[in-house]
Amino acid sequence: xxxxxxxxxxxxxxxxxxxxxxxxxxxxxxxxxxxxxxxxxxxxxxxxxxxxxxxxxxxxxxxxxxxxxxxxxxxxxxxxxxxxxxxxxxxxxxxxxxxxxxxxxxxxxxxx
Amino acid sequence: xxxxxxxxxxxxxxxxxxxxxxxxxxxxxxxxxxxxxxxxxxxxxxxxxxxxxxxxxxxxxxxxxxxxxxxxxxxxxxxxxxxxxxxxxxxxxxxxxxxxxxxxxxxxxxxx
Numbered sequence: 676x677x678x679x680x681x682x683x684x685x686x687x688x689x690x691x692x693x694x695x696x697x698x699x700x701x702x703x704x705x706x707x708x709x710x711x712x713x714x715x716x717x718x719x720x721x722x723x724x725x726x727x728x729x730x731x732x733x734x735x736x737x738x739x740x741x742x743x744x745x746x747x748x749x750x751x752x753x754x755x756x757x758x759x760x761x762x763x764x765x766x767x768x769x770x771x772x773x774x775x776x777x778x779x780x781x782x783x784x785x786x787x
Numbered sequence: 788x789x790x791x792x793x794x795x796x797x798x799x800x801x802x803x804x805x806x807x808x809x810x811x812x813x814x815x816x817x818x819x820x821x822x823x824x825x826x827x828x829x830x831x832x833x834x835x836x837x838x839x840x841x842x843x844x845x846x847x848x849x850x851x852x853x854x855x856x857x858x859x860x861x862x863x864x865x866x867x868x869x870x871x872x873x874x875x876x877x878x879x880x881x882x883x884x885x886x887x888x889x890x891x892x893x894x895x896x897x898x899x
Binding site: 676681684708710712718719720722725727766768770772773774775776777778779780 | 818820822827828829830831832835837843845846875877879881884885887888890892893
């Protein structure tokens with residue numbers, strides 16, 4: 676079964692600094708998709724970034740980028756120039772041939 | 788453009804009662820799923836469906852039933868509510884495997 680592990684329950688970053696959130700996953704599939712979602716206090720789920728496993732190039736969306744290491748089954752999220760609005764719960768997610776599963780989440784706090 | 792409509796928003800049940808959480812989407816998505824969100828445990832997959840007439844178990848299916856008689860609807864039934872089922876429930880759908888999940892607004896369920 677596919678599993679997703681986020682080993683950092685909570686992280687803090689100073690405004691304008693860079694922070695990296697970790698995610699590892701376990702799968703026997705070769706073709707799959709990885710996602711990072713953000714959940715602010717409103718409880719709304721917002722897609723931050725996605726990565727196709729067959730693409731070696733790391734995905735980037737403005738201040739958000741990933742470090743995708745397929746062999747290591749690692750998918751970390753880097754947030755550059757952190758802003759107060761980045762404070763939220765962040766979930767890593769995996770989708771293979773059928774279902775989509777999430778990690779336990781990392782709470783990100785941004786200090787001004 | 789309604790997206791994913793999930794009802795009710797709040798529900799209080801007594802132990803042993805049954806109820807159905809409704810979920811409907813108007814985007815012709817094949818994939819639909821139910822998650823529960825508990826503190827420190829992220830979003831755990833309860834049941835999912837990859838198309839009308841097809842359902843499968845996720846990570847925590849016990850105590851819940853689903854059906855998918857149409858593409859649009861994916862109700863979640865609690866057969867005999869237990870306090871351990873107190874949680875926030877999300878319905879979500881998506882089209883292709885690499886497309887983002889569209890989430891409902893969530894249901895906060897309390898079982899006393």
